[in-house]
Amino acid sequence: MLCSTRQSALRRPFQVAHSTVETRYGGLGALSIIETDSHSRFELDVAGFHADELSIDLEDGHLVVSGSHRETDGRETPIYSERQSLGFRRILRLDKKLDVATVRAELADGVLTLMVARKPDAERRHIEIRNSETVV
């Protein structure tokens, strides 16, 4: 739907400026996931959103992240806009090894970062290799 709108726009007088749909800049809600031994980090692009316009909920092991601009914003209608939507919703399935009780979120420069710690790995333990000389 979004692509067809853009492709129709190709026939408009601004054809060249919009000719390469696939090089759009990630867009609202674009996601990166970074993992370390101790936690997983989810980063979402949410340019223009204030903290009170964003919502994060835990539902059945999923993180539901959504945002919508306040209707009382008082902003005028733009004469031109490439923004695809005034809101977004992303559902992130959390690995069972993540501890959902540890989720914390930060918003800075239009990027929402969610950090979730890994549970202590009960099944993994280090086993020391004994030298044959030490085995009785």
Next chain:
Amino acid sequence: MNLSSLENSFQLFSNLVGDLVPDTDDHARPELTIFDHEDRYVIECDLPGVPLDDISLEVHNGVLEISGERKKPELLEGALVRYDERVWSHFQRRIKLDKSVDSTSITADYNNGVLVVTAPRFKDTLPRKVTIRTSKTVS
């Protein structure tokens, strides 16, 4: 935004501000939103997570150019990018300004990952009320 309103926006945009100048294909194009206030245009460019030092804003020959680079952040040792939808590259947008814009008075702010460029119009291009004289007032 449906197609008809998009087309209307393009027409308005063409009439009031001027054309978007073609960009080269090797740059990403961050999204633009343009507002028309009576005394100024406000151009918003979505640049989430881009440090101010990596954003360049220039006006040359009546063309406003927003450019820079969104760099991949350096990862700590042991970290791994498991999934990535975001675009990390040079970006550029160019907008031909209308002749009513006073390019020497353009200002810009960066808030919540959005670059907000304010382009005031020359005062003598603003609408003004003209008093209609009657034959009684003309000496």
